Amino acid sequence: MKLVYYILRRFFFLFFIMIGVTLVIFLVSRIVPGDPALLMAGEGASLQDIENLRHQWGLDRPLHIQYLTYLKNLLRGDFGRSIFTARPVLYDLKEYFPATFELTVFSLLLATLFGIFSGVVSANHKDKGIDHATRIFSLLGLSMPIFWLGLLLLLVIHYHFGLLFAGGRLSANLLAPKSITGLYTIDSLLTGNWGVFKDSFLHLILPSICLAMSVVGRISRMTRSSILNVIHENYVRTAKSKGLPHRLISRRYVLRNALLPIITLIGVMFGRLLSGAVITEIIFSWPGLGRYAVEATMSHDFVPLMGFSFLIAFLYGIVNLIVDILYSVFDPRVELG
Amino acid sequence: MNPLKKYEPQLRELKFTIYLIRRSPLTLLGLCILLALILVAVFANSISPYDPNFIDTAQRLRPPSLTHLLGTDTLGRDLLSRIIHGARISLLVGLVIVGLAATVGSVLGLIAGYFGGKVGEGIMRTTDIFLAFPYLILAMAVTAALGPSLMNAMLAMAVVWWPMYTRLMYSEVIVIKKMLFVEAARSIGVRKGRLLFRHILPNSLSAVLIQGTLDFGAAIMYSAALSFIGLGAQPPTPEWGSIISDSRHYLMFAWWYPTFPGLAIFIAILGTNLLGDGLRDVLDPRMRRLVE
Numbered sequence: 248m249k250l251v252y253y254i255l256r257r258f259f260f261l262f263f264i265m266i267g268v269t270l271v272i273f274l275v276s277r278i279v280p281g282d283p284a285l286l287m288a289g290e291g292a293s294l295q296d297i298e299n300l301r302h303q304w305g306l307d308r309p310l311h312i313q314y315l316t317y318l319k320n321l322l323r324g325d326f327g328r329s330i331f332t333a334r335p336v337l338y339d340l341k342e343y344f345p346a347t348f349e350l351t352v353f354s355l356l357l358a359t360l361f362g363i364f365s366g367v368v369s370a371n372h373k374d375k376g377i378d379h380a381t382r383i384f385s386l387l388g389l390s391m392p393i394f395w396l397g398l399l400l401l402l403v404i405h406y407h408f409g410l411l412f413a414g415g416r417l418s419a420n421l422l423a424p425k426s427i428t429g430l431y432t433i434d435s436l437l438t439g440n441w442g443v444f445k446d447s448f449l450h451l452i453l454p455s456i457c458l459a460m461s462v463v464g465r466i467s468r469m470t471r472s473s474i475l476n477v478i479h480e481n482y483v484r485t486a487k488s489k490g491l492p493h494r495l496i497s498r499r500y501v502l503r504n505a506l507l508p509i510i511t512l513i514g515v516m517f518g519r520l521l522s523g524a525v526i527t528e529i530i531f532s533w534p535g536l537g538r539y540a541v542e543a544t545m546s547h548d549f550v551p552l553m554g555f556s557f558l559i560a561f562l563y564g565i566v567n568l569i570v571d572i573l574y575s576v577f578d579p580r581v582e583l584g
Numbered sequence: 585m586n587p588l589k590k591y592e593p594q595l596r597e598l599k600f601t602i603y604l605i606r607r608s609p610l611t612l613l614g615l616c617i618l619l620a621l622i623l624v625a626v627f628a629n630s631i632s633p634y635d636p637n638f639i640d641t642a643q644r645l646r647p648p649s650l651t652h653l654l655g656t657d658t659l660g661r662d663l664l665s666r667i668i669h670g671a672r673i674s675l676l677v678g679l680v681i682v683g684l685a686a687t688v689g690s691v692l693g694l695i696a697g698y699f700g701g702k703v704g705e706g707i708m709r710t711t712d713i714f715l716a717f718p719y720l721i722l723a724m725a726v727t728a729a730l731g732p733s734l735m736n737a738m739l740a741m742a743v744v745w746w747p748m749y750t751r752l753m754y755s756e757v758i759v760i761k762k763m764l765f766v767e768a769a770r771s772i773g774v775r776k777g778r779l780l781f782r783h784i785l786p787n788s789l790s791a792v793l794i795q796g797t798l799d800f801g802a803a804i805m806y807s808a809a810l811s812f813i814g815l816g817a818q819p820p821t822p823e824w825g826s827i828i829s830d831s832r833h834y835l836m837f838a839w840w841y842p843t844f845p846g847l848a849i850f851i852a853i854l855g856t857n858l859l860g861d862g863l864r865d866v867l868d869p870r871m872r873r874l875v876e
Contacts, residue, residue, distance in 0.1 A: 264712055264713060264716050265716075267709070267710075267712070267713030267716070268713060268716050268717070270713075271713060271714070271717075271722075272725065275725050275726055275729045276725075276729060278729050278730065386854070386857065386858075387854075389853075389857060390801070390850055390853040390854040390857050391850055391853075392805050392808060392809065392825075392846065392849050392850065392853070393809070394808075394809060394812045394825070394828060394829075394846075395828060395842065395846030395849060395850065398828065398831070398832065398835060398842045398846070399842070399843070399846070401835060402835055402839055402842070402843075406835065406836055518718040518719070519718065519719075521718045521721065522718040522719055522720035522721060523720075525720060525721070525724070525813070526720075526809055526812065526813070529812075529813065530832075540724070541724070541813055541814075544724070544728040544815070545814060549725075549728060549729065552724070552725055552728055553725070555721075556717065556721055556722065556724075556725045559717070559718060559721050560716045560717050560718075560721070563716065563717070563718055564716055
């Protein structure tokens with residue numbers, strides 16, 4: 248019961264945060280120097296045209312009315328229309344979302360698995376060669392700008408060794424699998440299309456490695472220090488003195504408790520991955536949300552960027568909500584408040 | 585009386601800090617990297633072999649050689665000279681972003697933590713809203729709104745970054761303001777302003793300093809990322825991120841073009857990470873005495 252109350256409270260909190268988010272996005276979009284109506288009308292438009300556009304888009308109304316209209320439309324799922332293509336932004340977001348989702352989730356999976364594994368190895372061999380090696384590796388990963396790493400991966404692995412695929416989600420001669428989840432790798436497996444699966448998977452690996460590198464070091468370091476903390480707890484000593492086998496202790500007693508802080512970290516890391524996805528998508532021509540938003544921005548079309556920012560903040564909020572709930576479920580000591 | 589006598593405790597602490605830094609080779613390495621960067625930035629004009637914007641189309645996309653140590657770019661400009669001048673920009677960018685964000689953020693955190701109440705609540709809820717965006721996303725939106733330029737990218741990063749410092753300062757201040765020495769100062773009638781800036785602020789500053797050092801590298805990385813996207817520094821500015829952005833189309837024929845400017849960013853960030861991690865161990869009063 249307490250948990251249900253907690254979840255409801257968190258949802259309530261998220262709702263207010265999202266209201267704040269819309270306010271920030273709205274204000275940011277209104278500091279655009281230059282008149283949006285002027286931009287929409289294009290060169291050579293008459294004053295009357297511009298005035299009409301301004302009226303049509305409600306730009307001549309007071310700022311707070313404009314905000315309320317924006318909010319009302321948003322609640323109905325209306326993200327506005329792109330100034331240039333006149334397509335509803337919601338359609339575009341829906342279309343590009345699965346690609347970004349596939350990329351970030353696969354990277355998160357990769358980073359978590361590898362991070363926890365190397366953290367465990369590191370903690371088990373504290374201050375030995377392999378511990379130093381993972382420390383250096385994670386420091387390098389943290390210091391490497393993602394756009395540089397992406398280009399180097401392209402340069403060395405793809406161009407030089409001719410391995411894997413780079414650019415897009417699928418080779419041009421293949422058709423996308425029937426959309427079930429929108430994730431090509433999953434959909435092709437579900438429809439049993441082995442060739443498409445292999446192709447989309449080979450496209451996915453390089454961008455995912457690039458994206459995962461930015462967070463894997465932090466997960467690895469956190470796992471290590473968390474394990475080293477837990478190892479000295481009394482219940483671990485008790486288990487050891489009872490003569491329980493080493494494997495059982497490290498799985499059931501140490502790892503299970505040591506991984507709790509990692510759950511929280513994953514929520515934070517998700518934000519980094521969403522930021523990094525924008526850059527990764529540009530480098531690997533990945534047809535996702537980030538690339539869509541940047542391309543729109545480059546043509547001075549800020550409506551898609553507004554929708555994109557809202558969606559990303561919303562996703563980030565939801566993921567962190569889930570993370571907090573999971574944490575309280577896994578750790579009964581956490582006071583729900 | 586020796587005028588230095590008054591500062592003897594501070595001097596002793598400073599000496600101890602230097603001793604601790606010297607004990608840790610990685611911190612020292614980080615410090616050296618940063619110092620080297622600063623030197624390169626200051627003497628950029630005298631050490632760079634060519635004018636960073638000198639165009640020589642006869643020499644375009646030449647691989648590293650004795651005349652052009654790191655090769656040339658698509659307009660025949662010397663990459664080494666451009667990277668050297670890029671150090672200036674990147675250091676300035678890091679300083680401005682972290683300086684602005686840390687100053688504004690810390691003052692707001694100090695106010696929120698010390699006075700609390702409605703003002704404090706308002707400030708902290710505002711930070712919640714800003715932290716609801718992943719860094720780069722909000723920075724992208726703000727830069728796009730202001731118009732792409734290095735100046736606007738710096739401003740946008742500061743807008744995105746201040747809440748971190750407000751939170752940090754807030755959590756420090758609410759602990760410190762309940763400590764006995766603050767209570768004692770208040771009871772002998774120390775005024776509010778003095779209490780805030782002479783007693784509470786100095787004691788919470790080391791946390792800000794550590795975070796600032798770590799963020800310095802991150803600020804360089806994010807602003808380079810904005811330039812890479814095309815929202816930050818505009819050509820022909822020799823900014824590291826924008827040089828890498830230019831190199832994207834020549835990846836297949838010119839490996840040196842993205843490699844070296846990226847290496848410069850990497851080294852700069854590595855340096856601040858090493859120094860920041862080291863400073864955390866050195867300046868944290870809880871860790872500080874453990875080594876003795």
